[in-house]
Amino acid sequence: AQTVTQSQPEMSVQEAETVTLSCTYDTSESDYYLFWYKQPPSRQMILVIRQEAYKQQNATENRFSVNFQKAAKSFSLKISDSQLGDAAMYFCAYRRGRGDMRFGAGTRLTVKP
């Protein structure tokens, strides 16, 4: 079974600083997808970034980037120039095949002004 582990229940960052959220996963598959989702207090889940396992290049989306280490089964999210609107719960997720999305327990990010 695939499991996703987020070892940081809570993180805090100063506005304009950089923060990295950790995620590790366990799988025996070689082809899969990884995602970071953001869930603000309004509770709508929003896709932040996605990574295909077959791609060696780390995905980036504006201030968000990932450090994908396939051999280590690690998928961390870096948020640069943090903004107050980045405050949310962040979920790391793994997906292989139909309907097989597994979420980590989440990391609650606080951004201090």
Added chain:
Amino acid sequence: DAMVIQNPRYQVTQFGKPVTLSCSQTLNHNVMYWYQQKSSQAPKLLFHYYDKDFNNEADTPDNFQSRRPNTSFCFLDIRSPGLGDAAMYLCATSSGSTDTQYFGPGTRLTVL
């Protein structure tokens, strides 16, 4: 704008009284999902439809059922809600088996 819509946003029901939650999408995605999310926990997949093909997760209680009458709509039926079923229910869609899932705003269910 194309989106995933869930109605109602808040639903209150009584213990044992059947309730139906609805999800609609304008994305024309062929896959629709229902998740249950309890407070401060990760979403848990209940089931999904790939077109009309229904896929139930092994640990989804029999109390939970779903219907998908057409591409745009999907319903979650809870036949006899218990106090433990109080949660946020999230609907999501994707355009294929491996594509990104897009989530609706959720329906918060309260069971009295």
